[in-house]
Amino acid sequence: MRVTPILLGVLALPLPMAAHASTRSDVAQLRAELEAMRSSYESRIAQLEKRLAESEKKENALAQNREQTPPAYSAPVADAAVMQAPSAPTTDVMPKISLVLQGGYRAEKDIANRTPVGFLPASSDTGSKRGFSVDESELVLDANVDPYWKGHATFSIIDGAANVEEAWFQSLQLGDGLTAKGGRFLSNIGYLNNQHPHMWDFADAPLMYQVMFGDRLSQDGVQVTWLAPTDQYLEVGAEIGNGNAYPGTSHPGAGDWTVFAHTGGDVGISSNWRAGISYVQARADNRKGTINDLNDVSADTYFSGKSRAWLADFIWKWAPNGNNHNQYFKLQSEYFHRNEGGQLDCSNNLASGGSCVGLTDNYTSQQSGWYLQGVYQFMPRWRVGLRQDQLNVGTVDLSGNAAYLPATSYKPEKTSIMLDYSPSEFSRFRVQWAQDRSIQNLPDNVLTLQYIMSLGAHGAHTY
Amino acid sequence: MKYLALLFGLLSALPAVPAQAALKVFACEPEWGALTQELGGALVSVYSATMAQQDPHHIEARPSLLARTRNADLLICTGAGLEAGWLPVLLAQSGNAKVQTGQPGWFMATDGLALLEKPIKLDRAMGDVHAAGNPHIQQDPHMIAAVAQRLNQRLQQIDPANAATYQHNYDSFNQRWQVAMARWEREAAPLRGKLMVSHHKAFTYLYHWLGMTEVGTLEPLPGIDPSAQSLVTLLQQLKGKSVYAIVRAPYNDARASEWLHDHIGAPAVELPFTIGGESGTDNLFGFFDVTVKRLLEAH
Known part of the structure; x- marks a missing residue:
């Protein structure tokens, strides 16, 4: 209210300047008018202040009497005002921050290389992790950058090492079903690939993902997706990246690219489904993998060549009347088929009693695998799950290296059952037992106890 | 890249979307x-x-x-x-x-x-x-x-x-x-001052509108399912209070409210929570007609 007299003063400033060109009587007249305006405004301000005081008094009386006063009787706020001043600025802290804590206990045999036999491993750290352990804690930040872009980052933190799992920006305003994403992101191929471990229904990734991508395919590059303008869901997309994640290795140009298509819909109100098909092609230069040689000694292999893979995925979810609070069931399956062709070097490990002499020779493989899993929530908070993993070593042609590295027709497989309990939407405890027959002559029973705790912003989960 | 061509070939085969x-x-x-x-x-x-x-x-x-x-x-x-x-x-x-x-x-x-x-x-x-x-x-x-x-x-x-x-x-x-x-406010006048128990804090605005008071919820905390222990605590909390009805939404599990009904005698009532769940609630007017009617007919 006090602003008004100041405003009037500012408005009055140019007036003396205009008065120079005018007569004294004009000035006097203007002064008089101004004085009149001022006094009229002052009386109106006084009136307004009085009314304000009265309404405050009324409001206090109303507040004491609140039980009898429905909240909606206050006049609704106009659209424009809402946009500028939302009623609840506390709802969306910018950015939304959440932290996921994971860890547990595992009992299994002590095996140095747990890579399924016949496959070139995705990482060199494939040993057993026994006893108590804290898995990576995930720190997630997510916010709209401005009206045009959204930003997201996921860091995994463990023992002095912070990993950038995801760091991307995504378009919001391209329209026509188009979305573009750039940075580091989890590839949209398959079904499970873009899910973080805390979203998994089992304590570990299926064997198929372990041998294909070392749990999951991450991309440093760009992604474009397009949603068809139909009521039937149909998404197609492509990615191109530097290929620095398995099965590729870092490239100055495009190291890998993917294409994928997903479709899905509802069946009645209780069921819905999604199915997809994806293709990944990557180039590898001296991709390192540690396996056991014919003398059963650890050997470093280096693969250079092309890796091409097809994936098919299917998921079906059921909940009575579409209400998944009390009960639901989901059936999920994925299949892959991969061809790799190029050169394989098995570096000399004779000194440690190994069989490799450092030969580089041709290498081709055609391998496949699948998993099928079902998860059933039989009552609120409680779920059971069963998963079957199967890999097919297929045809592997080691050429000259066949003299140093094992060849096999063994079919790695694994059967897992799990039971989990979620006290709330934000916490979960799991017990999982697996019969792991992925390593020839070394069957193992693996018991995992796991906890997952989500703190902070309410994360929205993908389908 | 031939796969890309195949993909876009498939796409172009999609039926054209009718203009609406x-x-x-x-x-x-x-x-x-x-x-x-x-x-x-x-x-x-x-x-x-x-x-x-x-x-x-x-x-x-x-x-x-x-x-x-x-x-x-x-x-x-x-x-x-x-x-x-x-x-x-x-x-x-x-x-x-x-x-x-x-x-x-x-x-x-x-x-x-x-x-x-x-x-x-x-x-x-x-x-x-x-x-x-x-x-x-x-x-x-x-x-x-x-x-x-x-x-x-x-x-x-x-x-x-x-x-x-x-x-x-x-x-x-x-x-x-x-x-x-x-009309609803006239009809619902007898409900004023009644004490209510809800499954979830989902009926706050209804009570506020009709002048009813919520004296407890079956969920011990919002979004946390009722447990045997939390229900016993609620029972003690309700001692000496004359509860008019125990209210739940159609998607809430009926067992907790039926259990409380058996222990305190107040009727367990399922209220429509939105449009279309049952006959008579297929528009906004019907939604409130049924809500008010069901509350009045609880006794």
């Missing part, structure tokens, strides 16, 4: 779909993401919802964090510029309204509390009236060519609504 003049509306909950239908009439084509049997807190961002979000001209939801678990995914993956946060096609019913039960402290130890306040506003017809007024403005903004029709529909709706509200 009606404004495509994606409603997160059926009550907002019904309200948009009242104001839009034949000018809108409404799709509701949830149904009466479903808990709007826990919906999955499933493929059919993504496809509908992609094609929507207007998205109307409750807001205030109710859809926090699924709406952000739909928006981010839809590739639809029109319905993104802050655009004219993005409409949150709770925006600009004074919400009840705004938490003083945000701590998940107190359950799944909504920072903005209790979002279940649809059970107070005054709230519906306030949303209708804003929605009328928004529809005219998005579709100015038909502004006069929206205004006409709104005037007609508002007139009938005011008359109906007066």
